[in-house]
Amino acid sequence: MKIANERVIKLPNSTHLVNTTVGPILVNCPPETLKYILAKGLETPQIILLPPDIAPGQELGSSGFVHHGINYASVEFLLYANFFGKNRNARIITPTANQAERLNRLLEETFTGPPRLEQYGDFGWLKDECQAAGYFPPLKRAPNHDDLCIISSLEENGGDLGNGVTVELNRDHYRIFEDEQLVATVSTQIQGTPRPLTLAPARPLLRHELTLQFIGGSDGFDPAGITTCFLAYLSKDVQVQATLFDTAAYLRMRLGNLGLSTRQISEVVISHLHEDHLAGLPELLLMGEQRHKMRLLTSEVIYHSLLRVLSAMLDISEEDVAALMEYHPLNPGQPIELEGRRFESLYAVHTIPTIAVRANGLYYSGDMRYDENWFEELVQQGVLTPERKEQLIHFAEGAEVLVQDAGGGAIHTTVTPELLEALAAKGQRVILAHTSQDELSEEQAAHWAGRIEFASSGHISGMGDEILEDVTTEVLETIEACPLFARLPLEDLQKLTDEVEVISKTDREVIIADGEASDGNTYIVHSGLVEIFSHEESVMVVGRGSSIGERGALEGWMRTNTVVARGDVQLLCMDRAVFARVADQLGLLEAFERTDWLWRQTIFRDLLWSTMLDLALDFQPRLLTAGESLFNVGELAHEIYLLKSGRIKIFDKERNLIDIMSEPGTFFGGRGALYNTLRNASAKAAQDSQVWALPLPALQRLQMVYPHILMHLRAVEG
Template identity: 55%
Template sequence: MDNDDNLSHLRVRKLQNNTWIVKTRAGDVLVNCPPETLKFLLASGLPVPKIILLPPDMPIGQQLGSSGFVHRGINYASVEFLLYTNYFVNGGQRTRLITVTPNQAQRLHQILQETIVGPADSTEYYPHPWVQRECRLLSYHPPLGRSIEVDDLAEIIELETGGGELGQGISISLDGDQYRFSEDGVEIASVSTAIDASAMPLILAPPQPVLRQEITLQFIGGSDGYDPEGITTCFLAYFGSTGEDRVILFDAAAYLRVRLGNLGISPAQISEVVISHLHEDHIAGLPELLLGRHRVRLITSKIIYRSLLRVLSAMLAVPENEIAVLFDYFPLQPGQPLLLEGKTFEATYAIHTIPTLAVRVNGLCYSGDMRYDEEWFTQLEADGILSQTRRLEIIQFAEGARILVQDAGGGPIHTTLTPEVLSSLAAKSKHVILTHAPKSHHKLPATLQDWQNVEFAIDGYVAAVGKVLHQNHEIEKLETISACPLYARLSISGRAALAQQVELGTWEPGEGILQEGETSDGRAYIVHKGLVKTWVGEKLVQVLGRGNSIGERGALTLEPRVASIVASGQTQMLILDPDVFQSVASRLGLSAVYKRVEWLWRHPIFKHLPWATLLDLALDFQPLHLPTGRLLFDYGRPGNECYLLISGAITLLTKDFEPVGTFDKTGEFFGGRAVLFGTPRNTYACVSQESEIWALPAPALQRLYLLYPSVILHLRAVESRRHGHAPLISALEIDPAND
């Protein structure tokens, strides 16, 4: 290593999750900012940088689950809590946020507006205009004499308009796929813009036994956004007397899929997601949930829903109407109960800095983030800020709840635990669980130390009320098989039979399950509990949880394994012995689609997906071999399928038979507008060179809507940019920066 390399090495410190700190005369620069970066910094004993350099946009279509600031479901512009720390903890310091383009800067400001301040347009609060007034009250900052605004916390600049000049002779530039740092015109460091490592959380909740009762809560986390030793408040709620393994998720902590998997939960088990509000610590895990496997039903108020669309649109750099396609929305408005499959959801607005819901469902009450203080409410009524009706609505909302999950974060915008507040809460519910507080704050007032019905939630904590339900462990195997899209193709009787045939294996932390390069023994596996890590060489490429299957490629071909699979924590796997797997493979026709899977595996859009997922997708494609001159579809006709071009050439023509262009690159997607948007075909398609194409019929697309929302997002993004006239836009070259 020469002197320049030594100097660069001393300047750059690599941290977890594709982040770096570059030391300069103008101050430390943090490169990339995934969720919980603040916690990683605090745990490492590092100061919070005042300059944050964000990544270039990921063009949609390069990688499923990635677009804009989001890479594989992780938002690398998760700056909110660093801004809070620099301003409120470090003496009112503004954070300089550097994006590449003005478009990114505008979108970042939109995210921060919605998540820190709330909707800027007062009409967005209709029909509850008083919500904005209450939010402004909580966000009032005495040193400013007004409510906090985004520009108080951050300066957002972009490289394209000179934002790389940091002062003191320090500059940053983007050169291809490298950020280059210069001092007095001399390069001192460079950092790659590539984000290729799988992001992992600092902490995983330890799995605890879950003895199901009529209401059972399983906490992924019970702390706040600052605590490096705890996970932000997020929990699962099981209801009913059947023992069915379907849950409601309340808020979405960061790295949600990994954290669910560590607890033995598949996203397929989540029936609804309730979003209380849009602070980063409550929605950081939502993009990866929405862009992953399985469609979810999202429940929140209309104010919060519209704000959420703007946030996700800005994160992903796609239009709001395309975001809305990713999930099914069920509005939950105060005074308008929502009935959903035997569950009754009710809501009121909590008092917080941005619109926030408190929610009740079948005996459970969740406060959301809330400053709860009945004496304060009385003063607000006297000051004319709250009406009597509104004050009583807040006070009475939790009365009679069998379990009350209550914010206890303290300070001016959360609930402070005084004897009076705790006495009031304990009178409303026989079981009060306090959240949003680090372990160091888990102390009841001295006069209430012996209370048995009040406790603090910690990571992995389980609480339950009501009669104990019978649990059938064979049913758990069936649920795991059903959570795997590939094996869920079997009939229910076929899955039940498979649950009887599989073996259950247990691996200890760090123990190898499969070894790269070893000859396959013909077995396949489904993750049942815990997590497994997939390694190719020394690179971690995937972390998989319950309902993900592995080993099918080797089991089909008996070729050497192409990756190593290692248990992360104690892990249980369902093992399909060779004869069991071959029976399933025969029923599903897996051998017949092997070549299709290998082709998808080399496709730039699909190559990052697990091989078993590609196997599932390949079953839906129908190969067609078409001669030159064949008319594939007509202008103005409805569409029932879309296509992937494998070989040959397809020419598109206007209604007047004028050429729009020709697709001749393998892997090109076309013909999707009519079937995706329900519109007539806007071109003719003619085979201009003998071709092989794969058709994806409408029923298969509907399955994609349910199981692979990120695939649908990509296909819709491609077609939304095509207008039936030249120039022809390739699906392989879509770039949101050109919108």
């Protein structure tokens, strides 16, 4: 272990370690923080200070513990490392009592599952089974989160950490003292684009009748690996998008590095709610751009647990969480079909409710200790019925490919010669996942060549005949992945595929330089990642389907940002003449002024300019004279409004004044449209004013394409 001499060690993603006489103190805790600490050889911190909440509606894609889709209270694996690795409790400190209460609720669900028996519905036996799977001999029961950590708040419990060390929150900084002497001041603010420790290497994807592409295949402790998460192409039709199984952290960047966009995901299957399988879901729901509202498949027990987890994480209602997704129940014994793909599930044996899934020729175990001898022991103990044991043994039979948890230990599958024989007998190919191991013994490798693989990051496995996908189709998919250009009719999109030029850039090569005269070109990222800088500060990293350069092309002025390739990148280049035609067709010049105004509003500061251009197309400016009515109580709500200038008075049903909207950039009047209710208030211009109306069809599109803006609107109206 490295002994750190520095008082404050800066880690990635706005995270710091402060060395004190009570040991290192961690400030902020985004996903994979433990991996960063292990990679640097630093001591595992026992004390974790979490940042203040981000109020709902304050920033797009941010609420509660979550900033731009990333949960900065991702403490689960640090708790494991302290309890199982150091034989001690972690101490988590939040600024407020409300945060401490929510974190307790969140961890209760993710450590032991739904707390009440009635929350298991017809699967009440599952609660006892999870407890048996998590049995920890020193405790003579399964541990819960209270065994692993102590959660307190500065608001209720103060900041005395013992041994003369105290902590206080001063606005947006933690101040840490030793014997009343200030030794460190650390910002709680979260800045820049969060980045993972590792990215999966991009490899050519040759589609087969069944193709798996692994973003990761490791566990939550492996600094060199990415947690198990993969895309499955389950159809012979190349137009059918991928199914995502579980969600690794920093998902958008990891997808982008593989040349993929969130718009290419058809649905997400969540096996269970442990952090290493769930960390990327908030980002996908809040920051991903979709063709439709994200479809989520899991069992009803897990789904309702997920609503409670995300409600606590985001500090919003379960109803508002549910509005972010399109849920499809995937209960055991109740198969479902989506566009020719058949999904069925079975509860696996794990410490919290977990489903194993069959999807066409694929079997995915989720997290499960697959051990037929252990199953028999559980039958003898009365935990499993003989029928349940047979279901567990036979569920995977006949699959073309099995993706099997092989993490080892008490709650995961241990790889043995007997296990390999049993799994190989069930299907044509076995892929071992959830493990940092990446090879069998020399003898086993020779015996199982072509039958057993390891799910390393970037690994691709194909079954059946190869499906040819031409370059034109790939280009079309990229253009369609950009919401702005996806507005075009299909025949115009197809025409664009012949007019754009595919160009390549190498790592760190400049694509656009701040201050240079615009050449009129617009670019769409086709594969890889690009980084955008403003005044030499990195502001975001974007991937496939993100378009850049429209502003310079529209106004013909100097470029206002620098854009640089991160790794090898392919771009679709649209020259001045082609983009001018598209701009004329979509009315982009008419929306330019609205876009520039949106760009200056704080709430939109972290969006691509092309995203704001896309939004601006849907806003309809409306001028109101003083005293003019905008809407009335009891009317059907078919619009939501953004204040551009002036003042708007809001009255309740008794005509009492309840609010005056005067801050430009404020949304209002959307409750009826968002919640499908009649208006419960009236609005009238207090002076000559301008509002921008967002009609219901545009609002419905917003729910699909920009879920983070939808959450903002619901927070404002809630």
